[in-house]
Amino acid sequence: MSATAAIATFIANTSTGDFPKDSDEKAKKAIADTFAAILAGASSEVAEPLLRYAAPSYERGTVPILGTGITAAPETAALVNGTFGHALDYDDVLSMMPAHPSTVILAAVLASLDGHRVSGRTLIEAYVLGVEVGGKIGLGMTTGHYHRGFHATGTLAVFSALAALVKLHQPDVATARQAFGIAASMASGLRCNFGTMTKPLHSGLAARNALAALRLATCGFTAAPDVLEAPAGFFSAYGVAESDVEVTVNGLGRPFIIVDPGLALKKFPCCYATHRPIDGLLALRARLGFNAAAVDRVICRMPPGGMQVLTYPRPKTGLEGKFSLPYSLAAGVLDGKCALSTFTDAAVRRKEIESLYERIDAADDSECRGDDPQFEQRSSGSRGFVEVEVRLRDGRSDRIRVDRAPGSPGRELSWDDLRAKFMDCVLQSRRIPENAANEAFEMIQRLEHIEDIGVMTDLLR
Secondary structure, rough: OOOOHHHHHHHHOOOHHHHOOOHHHHHHHHHHHHHHHHHOOOOOHHHHHHHHHHHHHHOOOEEEEEOEEEOOHHHHHHHHHHHHHHOOOOEEEEOOOOOOHHHHHHHHHHHOOOOOOOOHHHHHHHHHHHHHHHHHHHHHHHHHHHHHHHOOHHHOHHHHHHHHHHHOOOOHHHHHHHHHHHOOOOOOOEEHHHHOOHHHHHHHHHHHHHHHHHHHHHHHOOOOOOOOOOOOOOHHHHHHOOOOOHHHHHHHOOOEEEEEOOOOOOOOOOOOOHHHHHHHHHHHHHHHHHHHEEEEEEEEOOOOOOOOOOOOOOOHHHHHHHOOHHHHHHHHHHHHHOEEEEEEEEEEHHHHHHHHHOOEEEEHHHHOOOOOOHHHHOOOOOOOOOEEEEHHHHHOOEEEEOOOOOOOOOOOHHHHHHHHHHHHHHHHOOOOOHHOOOOOOOHHOHHHHHOOOOOOHOOOO
């Protein structure tokens, strides 16, 4: 059986009963986290131009654009909700891809319903399979795909969303293979657009393209049925020498990604590569009790490759600040926190921040590689370890090693953590009543028992 056929067959033949026992809880947490990110993104700087672009389709559909009160045609809603979810870089991370799959999956799935009733149990099943298929394609591709310059949220998470849609709508295997063929020719996203509005657009495009691919295939549109493994196919064109589609096929469900290695949910609304440095800096600030005036030097030692995506040493905008390690550390020194308000244009341009840059040293250090045999397969935010040192003008100093970012597998966010993040994102959106948000959050906590997820999404419109 071809690899593409094997993946389509796996989706068709795998159901909730095949999942590990912790799947529901981990899926629900990721889904709650993703709704939060979408709601916050609805009031981000990408919202105004994106909604202006989408306006012609408002009267041609009933799919809600969350946090806005607007409805649109399905593919437009997928594009907008998907972009909102990644607009603030506050959505989850799957390091093996490495990408942000959940926003792409949920935006595509919600857009595909278009008024049809779907249970929470069905949503969880489709979501878990979406994470599994996209993540295992990423495993087979290896991180070499990302290092070539591709943003895997656009190029690989399109398959995450498509797998979820295939499970939800259950076309036959032949049609699913056609859909994979179509989606593969839509896969796109370049890392050079990090720090601009186009980075989150990759997420929206992937959601829209997954939905379009399935709809086209269902209508009889054709494509290569062996697109992943074919000569001049996806693995050949997008991969590297080490890419191996058989790794993808053989890894399906062995184990399921949702529990091993699991997703990382973000505590901070910025690039994942900055999370361990921020966590370490804030821990030292609490330990030493310093303010900005007391700091003589902050030294951050990163694992090799840890600085690769942090391309803005002196950011000028909030979006650039999300990809700046010096800014993230300076903001932590000055504010003692890292929140949504940290990454506004005004916050980045503060004079107090400028004065701190000369006291911050951040660079890769080979000693931070550690002894992880999977170092090369991990993303810049999870490989090796990070060490942060603070030296104060009164002569005191301290350092801390951070192996795992808060919210990563092994340091999971609690439901209380997620509720706080959810409500903070609702506050950012400024459009959802607090009582409605609380009701929606509680519904997600018992999602496997909800008969119609439309009731929940209506609360977040």
